Amino acid sequence: MKVTVEQIDRQCEEEMIVRCHDPGAAWVESVREAASGQRMICGWREDMMRRLKLSEVFYFEVVDDRSFVYTQAEVFEAKEKLYEFERLCAGSALFRCSKSMVLNTEKIDYVRPSLSGRFEAVLSNGEKVVVSRKYVADLKRMLGV
């Protein structure tokens, strides 16, 4: 594949044009993500697809073999399995917090213990999610505790 890099003046806006056969090809997605400096995930809602930045995601949950992405106030269905989403989030602020959920540490307001040995994380939108004891060590490591 031919790659052309053109140097432009400081006054001009930087842009990237991709000439491809298939705009939905995986490599085009990767270029798009690299250009935006963000990893993205596709969320579906009422037959409409929306591209969500990982930083927008509050948590990702699997319920009855269906995956859902939760943002500040919206819920989207996703095609990824939990392990695929976990892989996508590697190196980001998201971590596996229970058997069925991946949680964004940047959205946690505070955590509190519960008698059942688990933790309850209260998110910045007021939602409460469970953090299993098994995954608390990962949360501590990610926060630098």
Next chain:
Amino acid sequence: MKIITLWIRRYVTVYGIIMLCTFFMCLLFNPASELPVVTYFGRIMVFTLIALLSLSVYYSKEELTVKAWWVRTVLHLLLLEAVLLPLAHHWGFWQSGSDILIYAGFILLAEALWHLADYGLSAKTAAQINERIRKNRLDQRTRKD
């Protein structure tokens, strides 16, 4: 390795709780009794092993709900009473009808202590995490300013 360390720590904690319970039981109700040291420690080791094996009632492929956790906690207590009381009687830790109530009470107390200690550790961890979240937020605000 982490799992092995965790279970060794649990074993030592439960061993300590059972030993303390047995010690106070003998001190209060049968101060004149003499127990052969090796046999005594050996029996406590068996008690501890049973107590830890009984924790398998908490095993679940799904995340336990709070209600399910309470149900299993009650089951766990019943299982402990059902196994430890006859065994303790067989080894002469209790004899009469009133002794059995006190011994059952000690098992209940041990279970409560175990969960309280667990809650205390969780509260400490939650405090560490919350402090780190607070610091991270402060750092982010300072950087923005």
